[in-house]
Amino acid sequence: MILVGQYDSPYVRRVAVSLRVLGIAYEHDTRSVFSDFDSMRRTNPLGRIPSLVRDDGEVLIDSAAILDWLDETVGPQRALLPRSGQARVQALKRIALASGGIDKLGAANYERLLRPEPLRWPDWIVRCVAQATGALEALETEVWDDRIDQGQITTGCLFGYIELTAPEVMPAGRFPALERLWARLRGRPEFVATRTEAYALPAGRLDRQIPE
Numbered sequence: 678m679i680l681v682g683q684y685d686s687p688y689v690r691r692v693a694v695s696l697r698v699l700g701i702a703y704e705h706d707t708r709s710v711f712s713d714f715d716s717m718r719r720t721n722p723l724g725r726i727p728s729l730v731r732d733d734g735e736v737l738i739d740s741a742a743i744l745d746w747l748d749e750t751v752g753p754q755r756a757l758l759p760r761s762g763q764a765r766v767q768a769l770k771r772i773a774l775a776s777g778g779i780d781k782l783g784a785a786n787y788e789r790l791l792r793p794e795p796l797r798w799p800d801w802i803v804r805c806v807a808q809a810t811g812a813l814e815a816l817e818t819e820v821w822d823d824r825i826d827q828g829q830i831t832t833g834c835l836f837g838y839i840e841l842t843a844p845e846v847m848p849a850g851r852f853p854a855l856e857r858l859w860a861r862l863r864g865r866p867e868f869v870a871t872r873t874e875a876y877a878l879p880a881g882r883l884d885r886q887i888p889e
C-alpha cells in the first residue's frame with residue numbers, strides 16, 4: 678500500500694505512525710499538496726492529504742477513514758482506537774481535542790503564512806490560537822499512561838505540528854504534563870522515523886496572539 682502525503686502534515690503523520698505501530702509496511706508518495714496539486718487531485722478529488730492507496734487499488738481518503746480501516750484490518754485486540762467502554766470515550770475525546778487543535782492551528786498558519794499579507798485577518802488568527810490553546814489546556818488535565826493508542830498518537834502529532842510551525846504556542850513550562858508526554862512520544866521509533874526537519878517559515882510568530 679502507498680501512503681500519499683508528506684510527514685509535515687500532522688494528518689499524514691498520524692496515519693504513518695499508526696501504520697508503523699501496527700507493523701504494516703507501506704510505500705511513501707511524497708508529492709506536495711500545493712506544488713503537485715493537479716496530480717494530487719487525481720488521487721483525491723479534494724486535492725488533500727493523506728490518501729492511502731490499498732493493494733487492491735482502492736484509494737482511501739481522510740485520515741479518520743484510513744485509521745478506521747486499519748483498525749478493522751488488524752482486529753479488535755490490536756485496534757488503536759479502543760473498541761468500547763470508557764477507554765473508547767477517553768480516546769475519542771483526546772482525538773477530538775488534538776485534531777481540533779490541529780485544525781485551528783492549521784487555519785492560523787494558512788492565514789499568516791499563505792494568505793497575502795494585505796488580506797490577512799488578525800482577529801481570526803487570535804480566535805484560532807485561542808481555540809488551539811483551549812485544546813492544549815484540556816489535554817493537560819488528562820492522566821496519560823504509557824499505553825500507545827490513537828488518542829496518544831494524534832496528540833503526539835499535534836505536538837509535532839506545533840514544534841515545526843508554531844513552537845511559541847507551547848512555551849516551556851506552560852503544559853508540564855504534555856511536555857512529559859511529548860518527551861516520551863517523540864523518542865519512539867515511529868515518531869523518529871516520521872519527523873520533519875525544521876524548515877524556515879516566514880516571519881509572523883503566533884505568541885502575540887496567545888491568550889493568557
Ligand SMILES: N[C@@H](CCC(=O)N[C@@H](CS)C(=O)NCC(=O)O)C(=O)O
Pocket residue numbers: 686687688689710724725726727738739740741783
Ligand atoms: N480531515 C482531513 C484533514 C486533512 C488536511 O487538513 N490535510 C491538509 C494537510 S495537513 C491539506 O491537505 N491541506 C490542503 C488543502 O486542504 O487544500 C483528514 O483528517 O485527513
